[in-house]
Amino acid sequence: MSFFLLILIYTGIYALMAIGQNLITGYGGMLSLCQAGFYGIGAYATAILTVTFGWNFWATLPVAIGLSALFGLLIGLPTLRLNGDYLAIATLGFGEIVRNVLNNWVSLTNGPMGIQRIPMVEIFGFQINPYRKVAFAILVWVFVVALYFIFKRFAKCRLGRALMAISEDEIAAGSMGINVTIYKVVAFMLGASSAGLAGSFFAVYSLSVTPGSFQFMTSVLVLCMVVLGGMGNFKACILGAFIIQFISYLPQLLGVTNLVPAQAKQVFFGLILVVMMVWRPQGILGREKFTYVKKSAKGIQEG
């Protein structure tokens, strides 16, 4: 049971990142591969502020979100002029830079040793430590649900419409009066901040952070979740997070870890992606259709 709760908690943490990735890739059509970088920034922001400066976890949350959004802006402004593969490579590079900085800036991050003994989360004096898995799972999933509704709201309003137009044709979108740069950067910042939030939760769940947790593979997993569930559908990317996490832990669940090498799951993910691309490129659930102006238009016809 406790193992299922662990999967549930990690699914929640990854779902936060996947929701952000969905806004960037599913709506904006930007192939970004650096959610792990923002995840790391969020995690280290919480770790450093709580351990070194003695802050409360809740106070570090806005800092983690804001800091990853700020880095989203800094990396977004120059790289979002790039398209497709070029953007993927540039963002991949950024993710690796973050990990290398975390690894080498020893005075701040304690290098490869990481930061240990991160204080546990408290709500009104009730400690939510990693041993109270039910409470922690509820905490994470409250944030997942909240983020889901917030991001869905973003996608339904002008931002979402603009992103859909941009992802289809930037020149046409520009001549409709859509400021391509601003909308892309805003989407990128929002997506980055969701990963920062996930990082904070990761820090207080594992109670220690090391640079090794923010590998490139993490970004790929998040992207897989979005593609598998269905791009442009927030529910689907949460479903994708479930499936990918479940498969990740399948050898442990079945008790066959001594038979299946840990790397086998990467082969399996690759296989899933190839099969999906061939048989169901829109993902399991497919794109979610919003009606933007219709409601008001109908009101006029009736009135």
Next chain:
Amino acid sequence: MGELLTIDNISVDYGAIRALKSVSMHVNEGDIVCLIGANGAGKSTLLKSIVGLVPLSEGEIKYKGELISSVKHKVSTDNIAKRGIALVPEGRRVFADMTVEENLDMGAFLVKDPAVIAKRKKEMYEFFPILEARKKQKTRSLSGGEQQMMAIARALMSAPTLLLLDEPGLGLAPLIVQEIFRKITLINKENNLTVFLVEQNARMALKNSTEGYVMENGNIVLEAPSKDLLVNEKVKRAYLGS
């Protein structure tokens, strides 16, 4: 009738190649101005420079007397759209995965009042009845002519003062081209909308416009009322094939 768009001595470079060489022209309010020329003459580059998609290396462009592009100062594409210049881009560039209706909604991105959007959409459906019949269909499934009409309707959704059309007849059957040009003239008359179009189909363009420019190798070589160009010997020989 004042001057709406003034292009003053502009040059555009693509790397080492000069695509436009000190081009000057103007578009008067209420006119349909056409620019004809062969492939690669620089016609599309000129349109792109008006909407800020390519930077100028010389000269300046003014719209309603305000500077919208020069070497140092460039208004962004979305801001030019906000000022009332709508572009129907070359190759239509429709949002293929959206329905016709969603495309039209997109065209009205700058309009915030849903009542205004609904009213304009209704006007567009009256003007292009085929679009009403197709409104729930993905634009991908439309024929080339229908897509072109939709691209024009989408541009008109923002109620522009100046409509720029890049090769509206490209790749379409002659009858459809005729239909599209008929619609363009109608929009010009009914809404007093100024139109600037770039076209390879010289005869069609000159027949349906008031002023004409001829472009060759990045230079404007002729400028006259369209009806004069239609009988001009040089134009006849080079572009009208008679």
